[in-house]
Amino acid sequence: MASQRIPVTLTINGQKIVRDIEPRTLLVHFLRDELNLTGTHVGCDTSQCGACTILLDNQAVKSCTVLAIQADGSEIVTVEGLEQEQLHPIQEAFREKHGLQCGFCTPGAMMLGAYLLNHNGPLTEETIREQLDGLLCRCTGYENIVRSIQRANEIMNERQNAQQAARATGVG
């Protein structure tokens, strides 16, 4: 039975990936061990800490608790895929506000933050604190993580406004 291998097709950070895998391969192992995308961390491996958080079809999920084969056909964004032409607002903000200490939980913190920027209506400090339930930071750097997510929200809005202004004036 150990020999069953099944094909899986995933779009990871915009790139289509096809592999034959053992069904028991967890998504986090697929990312780290098969694709060498080691930005996604394994903290607890028991679904508690959120260090392994990635976006699966735009939803923040714990990749240690999803089989790669369950994600077949899906789009995945990992911390390596955040940066486009410029740093993602969440990256910019974590740098500016010192949102990390040892950095271990940071990939999960940034992916959860990136999710919250797009999914929770108005991001008040209270909602951010509530939603950070899904992240354990062993350095207990929560204050700066909250500030970083707040700042990322501002950066996102600033960029959108700048884009609109540029469009309005016919530039860009």
Next chain:
Amino acid sequence: MYTAPFEYRRADTVEQAIGWLANDPENSKVLAGGHSLLPLMKLVLAQPQVLIDIGRITALKGIRIEGDDVQIGAFTTYREIVESPEVNEFCPLLAQAAQTVGDVQVRNRGTIGGSLCHADPQADMPAAVLALDAELLIEGPSGQRTQSIDGFFLAPFITSLAPGEILTAVKIPKLPAGAHTTYLKRPHPASGYPLVGVGIWLTVHDQVIDNGHIGITGIADLPFRARHLEDFLKGRLLDAATIAQAGPLAADDANLDDDPYKKNLLQVYVTRALSQFGESFAAKGLNGKS
């Protein structure tokens, strides 16, 4: 951490899943969101030989109105329940309970069907689903049947699902217009699962309680309806005196006599949950009209 090896099958239809389950119901398991099953398999506390993934069966997804019921597919996530306009209009208690489950990431993956079939006595949804008088739609080798939620939970982690059966949907009668609802939970400080969870809906006219149901989870061997308490409340004024008498009655439907801590915790949480309604009426000038 890898699980033991297993054979993976992805079902496109309920019939296909049931057919595969029937091949070897003892050694096969349905995989929904995987947020109870995969952690158990990683710890080798469960070791199914065949996993039947029901996550792509469109018939098991989504929320719709069917006459006087809100019908929720078994493979509907907590997040979808929390965000559903139908749920928030007709049975908000379900969304209130779903909102307290785990964390953001867990609510994005875990399903209502998975929660009910897993039958963890510490799960949140059973309190709401019991108070809401849900009917479960079940399919198996011998066809379809419905089962009231009352009687579905037989023992911790054991339900009335026969081998080879699948839960397909949860049917919830719309609450009476103007019903007040709340779900109040005392989360375990480490796990976040409820030490006690109290789900209540009440209809109140002129501050008198007409009707109401109370589901309780987390505290006893099984989630239960607090029927003695419900009977007591009917026809009474929703005021401080009633609430003070009501609290201790919740334990009448559970066997907690040898656990004074739990008995007290239950009383405190039932009193607090009822007081929330009291407060919302007080804010409206104590006439209870809303």
